[in-house]
Each structure stands twice: as C-alpha cells, then as structure tokens.
Amino acid sequence: MAYTTQTQPLFFGVIASMKTAFEDYKVAAEKRRNFKKTVRELSELTNRELADLGLSRAMIKGVAYEAAYKN
Numbered sequence: 415m416a417y418t419t420q421t422q423p424l425f426f427g428v429i430a431s432m433k434t435a436f437e438d439y440k441v442a443a444e445k446r447r448n449f450k451k452t453v454r455e456l457s458e459l460t461n462r463e464l465a466d467l468g469l470s471r472a473m474i475k476g477v478a479y480e481a482a483y484k485n
Contacts, residue, residue: 445482445483446482448481448482449478449479449481449482449483450478452477452478452481452482453474453475453478456469456474456477456478457471457474
C-alpha cells in the first residue's frame with residue numbers, strides 16, 4: 415500500500431498569516447477613522463441640533479462607537 419503526503423513550506427504559512435494580519439489592521443483602521451469622523455461631526459453640532467436628534471453631548475462617543483464598531 416502506498417501513501418503520499420503533500421506538505422506546504424512554512425514560508426507560505428507565514429505569508430498567509432501576515433496577509434491576514436494586514437487585512438485585519440486595515441479593517442480596524444477604517445473603523446477607527448469612522449469613529450473619529452462621527453465624533454468630530456457630532457461635536458460640531460449645537461446643543462439644539464443634538465437635542466433634535468435625541469442626543470446629548472454625553473452620548474456622542476457612545477453613539478459614534480456603536481456606529482463604527484457594531485455593524
């Protein structure tokens with residue numbers, strides 16, 4: 415009876431891991447940009463405009479976090 419084994423060099427596994435890590439970093443960076451942009455835009459609104467949206471200044475970071483990270 416004959417057996418065959420196919421192995422892949424470690425080098426390709428390292429490259430795949432690096433590629434995955436880089437893609438994860440890009441996703442995290444995009445989420446962080448969205449969070450900061452949302453905080454900046456909501457912070458520019460007046461208290462009256464925030465109240466019209468049903469928000470207060472204390473809620474800005476929470477709303478931005480939810481918008482960026484809870485997709």
